[in-house]
Amino acid sequence: MRLPLLLIIVGILLLLLGGVPAVFEFMNMQGFFIDPTESLFPAHWFIMIYGFFGALIGNEILVALSVEWSGKTADNKLIVAYLLLVVLGSISSLFLSQQLGLIFILLSMGILLYYSKEYLGVSKIGLLPTTYNWLLFYSIMISTAIVALQLGLGYTIPYINLIFPASLILAVMDRDIALVTGVKISRHWENVLAFILLVIGMGIYPNGSILMILAWILSFHASGLYRFKGRRYPMLHLTTAWIYLLIASILVFNYDIYIHAIAVGFLFNTVFGVDVVLMDLFVNAFGRRIHVKPSYIPFTLLNVGLIMRILYDFGLSIPILLLAAPLQGIGILSFFVLTLKQVVMVK
Template sequence: MKPGFILLIMGIALLLLGGIPAVLNFMDNQGFPYPLPTTFFQAHWFVMVYGFFLLLIGNELLVALSNEWRGTSAPTWLIVPFGILTLISNLLDELNNPLSYYLVIVALVLLINYSRVYLSPSRIGLKPTAYNYLLFYTLIITSIIVSFQAVFGLPWLGLAFPALTIFAVMSRDLGLVLGGKRVNQDEMTLAYVSLALGILSYGTVISPILIVIGWGLSLHSSGIPWSKGRLYPRIALTTAWTWLLISALVQGNYDAYIHSIALGFLFNTVFGVDSVLIDMLVGITGKRLSVKPSYVPLILLNLGLVMRVAFDLGISSPLLLLSALLQGIGILSFYVLTFRQVIPQMRKVDKDETLIVKGERTTRS
């Protein structure tokens, strides 16, 4: 089994370990009428950010992007230690050992060191773009944030890592998922800076203003709602950006703010750019894959999140007890439905076939 695939499996395992207890805890906090197991695996936010998302983003940098930029993935001797460090850091955090943060920093340093290759021309002579630089800067910013968190905590700062990575990726990959739409990279860079400052200044009066500015600039530069291309990613990404705007408007409620970004923005984006996940699997397996999306995960996730925010804002109804459960099922069903289609193809499809994502021939630029 290739190291990149192991990283992917580890990431999904941590997603389950961090997500399932969180669902049960939130249902218990809502007053679920029956006892629920709420005392196991309490490191929810750390596992999601520095477990699941760190492995997902690390896989993109060490495998998918590396195959595109260098023609080969990162060496096994680098991928394996990165995965081990990430796994051990999450286990230590569950044990309330502060060394967990320092192992995350070491894992990030490995990514930073390897990502220097993206600041040089590619194997076919392509020059680095905003995408390359923003990914690199995101890793540096995140390492500083983790150093700060090792002393002061403040879990909400961790949102900057996956959120800024998405803005970096969007500066290039939106062209793939939105039918060749050209993204204004200068404007996207300004949006990136504004979002970074908005997240880092959470709790101040300027934070929602900066997030709204970042939202507006990124939406204008990408043209997501009015772009051409496939309907599914347009709906998912428009929904994601809607939740990003909502996060700025509900900052007075911590849970609503955190999960508007963590679930609404991040996971709707993951759903919408599932072609990036396919690219990752192509990089791991060398095979050409196709996936037909389902709207079921999208509907379940967002219905559950609307119910959660309604509860956070003071609305009371027994139906809202289903909010966390619907969110969890939505996320889990996305990966189940995706891998249900992908795994058989990983065994059968010829490597020389044209890459087809959801019935359309695509190329990576």
């Protein structure tokens, strides 16, 4: 089995391991009579951020983006070591302690930080590092520092760990957003400033609302999404993602809305919407160029479920809102199932 494919499969398994307990936990909060995964929920955030997103980001940095920039993937031993550390960190957080899990994750971050030097050199076609390259490097460096900080403190701060996937996605968008909108980014300084403000704003939660709103304004303007140009499917996902980022920036007073507007609304809509990145992942996983027809089913399920969750967080309590968490979970899972099904069936 190809290592990139293994990273994808492990990522999906970790998604299930971290996601299913969260679905039952939220349903239990709403009055559902059973929660069979209650004991697994405390590790939910850890596994989702450093397990699922960790595997996805590792695939990006060590494989997909690396092939584009340097013409090669990371050494197989490095990829295997990274994957093992991510799995060990996730399992440790679940069955042993989150502090032990952070040790494994710190080592995995060290691998990403070590390999990110590839992006600071000249590309395979002679290009010098761009804003995207440097933001990628600083995102990993900041995320590594956040993990180390929590180890030093002796306790975890769940919300601050969202900086890892959120900042890295903002970094990658500095390059990939133009592939979706067709609008070339001319003011990269806006993304740089947005990156800085977002990291600081998320880091000083709940006091960073103004900084996050400013980050949103700058990143949204730089993205060109407001021009409504580009392909419909990714534009819909990315516009929705940025709407949720704004919601999180404004509604910081509600912890559940803040966390899930970023983790589900912003991150997953971006991952689903930037099909260019996904295709790079699958090309390296299956060794062939593919074309995947997007489905609006995952988008609908994910976002209807998240809207229902937000309504519940605002105090609305009606039976149908019990479907909020299941719809989000099914929406996320259906995206990977439908996408992988098309990829596997391509001859």
